[in-house]
Amino acid sequence: MDFFTLTDIKLKNLSDVYSFIYQHPSCPKQMIANELGISLPTVSQHLNTLLDASLIKTCGRLDSTVGRRAVAYQVEALARIAIGIELLPHRATIVALNLYGKVIAREKISLDFAPTDDYFISLKDTVRNFMNTNHYKEDTVLGIGLGVQGLISPDGKSFTYGEILNSTGLRLDTFANAFRFPCKLIHDAECACYSELWEQRDLSDAIYISLGQHLGGAVLIDGKLQVGATGKSGTFEHMTLVPDGLTCYCGKKGCAECYCSGHALLGSDADDIHQELDNFFEKKAAGDTDCLTRLDHYLSDVAVLINNLHMVLETPVILGGHIASYFTDEDLDLIRKKVAARSTFDSNVTYILSGKCKKDAVAIGAAVPYIQSFTEQFVAHLRQDI
Structure with a gap:
C-alpha cells in the first residue's frame, strides 16, 4: 500500500491526520486541513491512504445550510484489536479491546493454573478458540497481555518472583511462540493501574492500591508507571504493617498482604474468592454484624497502609481491585475518616479516590498498553510494516 513507501515527512503528516481523526471522530476534511495546517490536496491523499488501509472510514455527511455537505471521517475502531487475559489459580478472563479501549468481547473460563508448558498449550488453544469465535484475524491483533500474580522480567517473558502461582522462573515461550x-x-x-490510566487520561501522579484476592500496588509519576530497577516498585503487599505479625506467603511476618488482602477480609484461604466476596458483601448490605465487624477491622488496616504511603508520596491514592469495586460511598467515607484520624499533618483526605475501572480491570489493563502504543506511536507501527 502507499504508506509503505512514504518519506518521513509524509509519514509524520499521515500520522497527524490519523491522530486528529482518532481524537475528533466525525470530522470533515476541511477541519483536518485547518487544524493541522496541511493543504487540502495533501489531506485528501492521506485520507485515501488511510481508507485503502481500512484504518479509517466515512461516517456520513455533516449538516450544512449551504453548498454540498462535507463527508465526515472516523477511525475504524476494529482495524486493530488487543487481547488481555487475567490468569488466576482456577480461572481466566479474556477480553478484546478495540482501538478506543472498549471491551468488544469477553469470556471467563475455568482453567487450573499450573507452572507447566501444558498449561500454556491449553491457554493457547483457549485463546485460538476465542479469536475464531469472534472472527479475529491474526493480522489485526496488536498483542496479548497476560495479567498475573507475580513479578515479571523487564522483557515480559518470564516470572522473576511467583510464589503465589509457584511460577518463579517460568517462561512464556510455549505460549508466545504460537502467535505472530x-x-x-x-x-x-x-495491569489494573494501566486500566485506570486509560480511564483517567489526565492522571499524572498517584498511588494505586489494588485490593483484591491479594494486595498489590503501583506508583505513577508524570503519568508513567514506576517499575524500579528490578521491577519491585509498588509491591506494597510486602511492606511491614505489623512487626512480627502474621506470616505472609513470602515467608516474612507482618506484611501488609496479611492484613489488606481478600484472604484477610474473609478469613479464607481459598484460591479463588470471588464468589465469597459476593456473599460477604450481600450479607454486609443486609446488616450482618460479623461481616460489618470484619470489614471495620479490614478498613482500619487499609487506612494504616494508605496513611503510610501518603506520608512517603503526597499524591492522590486510588483504590481499585476486586474488593474496592464493592465499596459503597459509606465505605469510602469510613476509610477517609480512619485515615484522617491517623494523619499527623492534615485531616483533608479528599485525596483518597475510588478507581473508575470497576470490572475486569486486570484483563483490560493487560491489553491497554498495545492500544496505547498503536494510537500514540502510529508512525512507529507503520515503519514496522515497511
Missing part, C-alpha cells in the same frame, strides 16, 4: 504478534506477562496490579 507480541505476547507478554504483566504484573496484575500494574
Whole structure:
C-alpha cells in the first residue's frame, strides 16, 4: 500500500491526520486541513491512504445550510484489536479491546493454573478458540497481555518472583511462540493501574492500591508507571504493617498482604474468592454484624497502609481491585475518616479516590498498553510494516 513507501515527512503528516481523526471522530476534511495546517490536496491523499488501509472510514455527511455537505471521517475502531487475559489459580478472563479501549468481547473460563508448558498449550488453544469465535484475524491483533500474580522480567517473558502461582522462573515461550504478534506477562496490579490510566487520561501522579484476592500496588509519576530497577516498585503487599505479625506467603511476618488482602477480609484461604466476596458483601448490605465487624477491622488496616504511603508520596491514592469495586460511598467515607484520624499533618483526605475501572480491570489493563502504543506511536507501527 502507499504508506509503505512514504518519506518521513509524509509519514509524520499521515500520522497527524490519523491522530486528529482518532481524537475528533466525525470530522470533515476541511477541519483536518485547518487544524493541522496541511493543504487540502495533501489531506485528501492521506485520507485515501488511510481508507485503502481500512484504518479509517466515512461516517456520513455533516449538516450544512449551504453548498454540498462535507463527508465526515472516523477511525475504524476494529482495524486493530488487543487481547488481555487475567490468569488466576482456577480461572481466566479474556477480553478484546478495540482501538478506543472498549471491551468488544469477553469470556471467563475455568482453567487450573499450573507452572507447566501444558498449561500454556491449553491457554493457547483457549485463546485460538476465542479469536475464531469472534472472527479475529491474526493480522489485526496488536498483542496479548497476560495479567498475573507475580513479578515479571523487564522483557515480559518470564516470572522473576511467583510464589503465589509457584511460577518463579517460568517462561512464556510455549505460549508466545504460537502467535505472530507480541505476547507478554504483566504484573496484575500494574495491569489494573494501566486500566485506570486509560480511564483517567489526565492522571499524572498517584498511588494505586489494588485490593483484591491479594494486595498489590503501583506508583505513577508524570503519568508513567514506576517499575524500579528490578521491577519491585509498588509491591506494597510486602511492606511491614505489623512487626512480627502474621506470616505472609513470602515467608516474612507482618506484611501488609496479611492484613489488606481478600484472604484477610474473609478469613479464607481459598484460591479463588470471588464468589465469597459476593456473599460477604450481600450479607454486609443486609446488616450482618460479623461481616460489618470484619470489614471495620479490614478498613482500619487499609487506612494504616494508605496513611503510610501518603506520608512517603503526597499524591492522590486510588483504590481499585476486586474488593474496592464493592465499596459503597459509606465505605469510602469510613476509610477517609480512619485515615484522617491517623494523619499527623492534615485531616483533608479528599485525596483518597475510588478507581473508575470497576470490572475486569486486570484483563483490560493487560491489553491497554498495545492500544496505547498503536494510537500514540502510529508512525512507529507503520515503519514496522515497511
